[in-house]
Amino acid sequence: MTQTPETQSASLIKEFAPRRSFLADFQRWEWLLVLLIVVVIVANTRLSPHFLDARNISRTSSDFMELGLMMLPMAFIIITTASVDLSVASNLGMCASFMGWLFMHGVNIWVAALAALALGTLAGFLNGNLVARLKLSPLVVTLGTYAFYRGVAYVLLGDQAARGYPKAFTYIGQGRIPGTLIPFSVALFVVLAIIFGLILHRTIFGRYTFSIGNNENATLYSGVPVARVKIILFTVSGFMAALAGLVLAARFGSTRPDIGTGLELAVITAAVLGGVDINGGRGTIVGTVLSLLLIGLMRFGMGLLNIQGQVQGIVIGLLLILSILLPNIAQQISSARGVRINWRSALISLGILAVFVLFFLFFFWSRAPVIAGG
Amino acid sequence: MTAQNPPALGTSPATRRNLLWTLVRFREAGISVFILILVVAITLRSPSFLTVDNFEDILLNISILTIVALAQAMVIITRGIDLSVSSMIGLVAMMVAFVVKEHPEMPVLFAVPLGMALGAVLGTFNGLIITFGKVPPIIATLGTLSIYRGLVFFYSQGTWINSFELPRSFKLLSKGTPLGLPNMVIIAIVVAVVVYYFLNYTRTGRDIFAVGSNPDAAQFAGIRKQRITFLVYLISGLLTGLAAVLWASRFESAQTNTGLGFELQTVAAAVIGGVSTSGGAGTVPGVLLGALLLGIIQNALPLVHISPFWQLAIQGVLILVAVVTDNLIVRRAQRTRK
Numbered sequence: 198m199t200q201t202p203e204t205q206s207a208s209l210i211k212e213f214a215p216r217r218s219f220l221a222d223f224q225r226w227e228w229l230l231v232l233l234i235v236v237v238i239v240a241n242t243r244l245s246p247h248f249l250d251a252r253n254i255s256r257t258s259s260d261f262m263e264l265g266l267m268m269l270p271m272a273f274i275i276i277t278t279a280s281v282d283l284s285v286a287s288n289l290g291m292c293a294s295f296m297g298w299l300f301m302h303g304v305n306i307w308v309a310a311l312a313a314l315a316l317g318t319l320a321g322f323l324n325g326n327l328v329a330r331l332k333l334s335p336l337v338v339t340l341g342t343y344a345f346y347r348g349v350a351y352v353l354l355g356d357q358a359a360r361g362y363p364k365a366f367t368y369i370g371q372g373r374i375p376g377t378l379i380p381f382s383v384a385l386f387v388v389l390a391i392i393f394g395l396i397l398h399r400t401i402f403g404r405y406t407f408s409i410g411n412n413e414n415a416t417l418y419s420g421v422p423v424a425r426v427k428i429i430l431f432t433v434s435g436f437m438a439a440l441a442g443l444v445l446a447a448r449f450g451s452t453r454p455d456i457g458t459g460l461e462l463a464v465i466t467a468a469v470l471g472g473v474d475i476n477g478g479r480g481t482i483v484g485t486v487l488s489l490l491l492i493g494l495m496r497f498g499m500g501l502l503n504i505q506g507q508v509q510g511i512v513i514g515l516l517l518i519l520s521i522l523l524p525n526i527a528q529q530i531s532s533a534r535g536v537r538i539n540w541r542s543a544l545i546s547l548g549i550l551a552v553f554v555l556f557f558l559f560f561f562w563s564r565a566p567v568i569a570g571g
Numbered sequence: 572m573t574a575q576n577p578p579a580l581g582t583s584p585a586t587r588r589n590l591l592w593t594l595v596r597f598r599e600a601g602i603s604v605f606i607l608i609l610v611v612a613i614t615l616r617s618p619s620f621l622t623v624d625n626f627e628d629i630l631l632n633i634s635i636l637t638i639v640a641l642a643q644a645m646v647i648i649t650r651g652i653d654l655s656v657s658s659m660i661g662l663v664a665m666m667v668a669f670v671v672k673e674h675p676e677m678p679v680l681f682a683v684p685l686g687m688a689l690g691a692v693l694g695t696f697n698g699l700i701i702t703f704g705k706v707p708p709i710i711a712t713l714g715t716l717s718i719y720r721g722l723v724f725f726y727s728q729g730t731w732i733n734s735f736e737l738p739r740s741f742k743l744l745s746k747g748t749p750l751g752l753p754n755m756v757i758i759a760i761v762v763a764v765v766v767y768y769f770l771n772y773t774r775t776g777r778d779i780f781a782v783g784s785n786p787d788a789a790q791f792a793g794i795r796k797q798r799i800t801f802l803v804y805l806i807s808g809l810l811t812g813l814a815a816v817l818w819a820s821r822f823e824s825a826q827t828n829t830g831l832g833f834e835l836q837t838v839a840a841a842v843i844g845g846v847s848t849s850g851g852a853g854t855v856p857g858v859l860l861g862a863l864l865l866g867i868i869q870n871a872l873p874l875v876h877i878s879p880f881w882q883l884a885i886q887g888v889l890i891l892v893a894v895v896t897d898n899l900i901v902r903r904a905q906r907t908r909k
Contacts, residue, residue, distance in 0.1 A: 281709070327891070331898050336652070336709055337848045341890035344835050348884025355880050454880075462717050465710070475707055505729070507827070511721030518714040522704040549695065556692040563670050564726050 226472035230487040234494060241498035248501060255378040257500075259370065259448060261493040262382040263289065263441035264460060265486075268467045269393040270434035272485050275468055276397075276410045277430055279477030280335035284324060285438045286460035287346035292317040293442035294350035297359025297452035306366045314439045320346055321435015325428035335431075343461070350454040360451035370448030382444050389437075394482035402426070410477035466517040467492055475521055492516070597900060598845030598893075602860045609867060617874040625870065627753075631746075633866035634759035635814045635821070637859060639833070640840035641766045642810040644858045645803045647841050648783040650850035651708035653807045655697060656837055658719035660830030663689045663815035665723050668732040668825035671741050679740040686816035687809050693719060694808015698801040716834070723827055734823035745820035755817045762810065767855040779803060784851030839886050840865055843893045864889070 241248040267285045274282050292313040299309035320342065327338040372381045397403040405426050408416040417423045446452045471488035473480030492513065499509050614621045639656050646653045667686045671679070693715070700711040734742070745755040770776040781789040782799045790796045819825050844861025846853030865886065872879050 345887025351880040507724040510717040514714040514717030
């Protein structure tokens with residue numbers, strides 16, 4: 198093969214990029230996550246005696262693998278486009294529903310699964326083309342397909358549920374690697390996480406990803422096929438969403454059209470909490486895996502304490518916001534030296550604080566009958 | 572939202588604005604024609620569609636959507652997005668319904684300012700995170716979408732407020748017809764007029780367009796960008812709070828899943844109505860037409876014997892068609908002007 202300008206510049210990039218050790222990739226944010234994980238483990242062990250039970254952990258860990266599978270390509274997309282793929286959970290729902298629909302119409306489960314994977318990949322390819330070829334904002338495109346893909350799921354299954362999947366298939370979501378406590382889905386995730394990590398941190402394609410995220414125009418002018426990279430990323434995201442759909446359907450043993458609704462929030466949270474910069478150009482796979490572990494441990498702990506899933510959503514939502522808010526505020530404080538106290542803004546801040554206090558006083562006051570009654 | 576998409580080389584902000592406005596005008600005409608064709612086609616298949624009763628039904632159905640979509644439009648004009656509106660509706664509807672249920676002696680009209688105040692607090696929270704915390708709007712409101720929904724569950728402990736628990740006067744708040752039309756239709760019209768006046772004839776309203784059209788230029792022109800951005804999220808909360816009271820009154824209940832998925836409809840109505848997601852362009856009539864189109868489709872699907880399960884998919888396609896045509900038109904216009 199002849200050397201195109203692309204491969205030439207790529208080899209240049211490779212030559213000049215310093216070889217970094219694994220530990221050097223480990224930055225402050227990752228150490229913070231490790232610290233938080235330790236805190237969560239210690240706190241949960243004290244709160245519940247069932248927390249450190251190997252069987253429990255094994256059972257729970259597979260609950261987060263769909264999330265993990267979609268998080269890996271999401272990290273790539275955020276790094277590259279400084280935007281997100283909102284359609285992943287809907288794509289998951291569409292693919293799982295398509296597989297269920299085919300299965301209900303007598304198609305062999307493995308053929309149906311392959312068809313679902315193909316559909317998801319195609320859906321991701323469509324997203325990628327709209328984003329890269331028509332230069333539309335990823336947010337708007339994937340908001341549209343977010344509705345469309347979920348809509349297709351409802352059109353396919355309506356108010357029915359596909360069930361009765363054979364045991365060989367549900368193994369993907371429920372089974373364990375023979376002779377160990379490790380669920381199959383966790384093993385699948387670990388292998389894919391290593392592959393994604395190597396691609397992001399050790400290949401030319403990975404360098405492209407960071408480069409586009411840091412300066413798209415400069416990258417384009419240095420001969421990188423920016424559009425192609427973006428299309429590949431969204432296509433892979435579609436494929437992984439479909440794969441996550443298969444795993445989730447296998448875990449439930451059935452498919453309803455609302456399967457995985459709202460999961461995109463958790464996926465984005467996991468990626469952003471993992472230190473992937475929402476403004477693009479920065480992030481590590483190690484960080485996202487650590488944040489997945491952290492979220493998983495927290496949810497598992499809250500579940501043991503009988504906290505409802507939707508109330509856990511408060512914690513996840515706060516985590517998402519805080520993981521961006523705190524570094525921003527820290528930066529603002531460190532860059533603003535010797536600020537004199539501005540009485541006017543201090544008064545406004547106090548006023549706003551008072552409003553929130555009033556809101557929560559009202560919140561708890563008007564809620565009193567609920568607690569008294571139930 | 573699309574700070575990475577500066578106007579194409581060779582177009583000054585002024586020409587870009589003109590292009591966007593051409594687009595908006597085109598959109599209003601285009602969507603009107605589309606609605607007309609749709610109405611004729613539906614009527615041919617099902618004559619009961621074009622009756623006064625049915626039209627009133629459609630108006631009743633889109634009143635809430637219109638109010639929130641107008642708020643959403645203002646946010647999108649500043650290049651933001653407010654995904655948390657659906658959870659705000661759920662939370663405010665639940666809180667107001669609880670208060671109304673526990674205090675039937677309270678004058679029922681008090682529910683309206685109460686709901687708006689509660690919504691405004693939630694909107695303030697969004698605005699603070701976005702302006703002072705510098706969290707991108709999509710992330711911030713995706714987070715509060717989840718937080719506010721969680722608060723609904725925390726608040727109600729999973730219980731619902733049912734129709735029989737609410738006083739009759741509260742249920743009539745939205746559906747009563749002392750002025751000929753149902754109250755909520757009149758409220759929606761008033762909101763539309765006020766927003767129209769605000770966006771077109773007040774300084775703050777024009778500032779909203781300036782910030783969305785070119786944030787840096789707006790800042791240099793002395794517009795307080797942060798304050799305007801904060802304001803649109805506050806207004807979004809305020810109007811969503813109003814919508815929440817109407818929602819609880821119209822559906823005579825408050826449930827833990829009230830409003831779930833509604834944010835998509837509001838974004839759809841705005842985007843289909845020609846509000847540009849790259850900021851700086853959008854009109855009130857456009858948004859009204861966008862909401863009307865969604866309302867007609869929702870109303871007509873059962874009449875022409877299409878499963879209501881198609882609705883979401885159609886909405887998605889409409890959003891995609893709207894943004895793709897926008898994009899093609901802007902590109903063509905840019906090419907011809909050079």
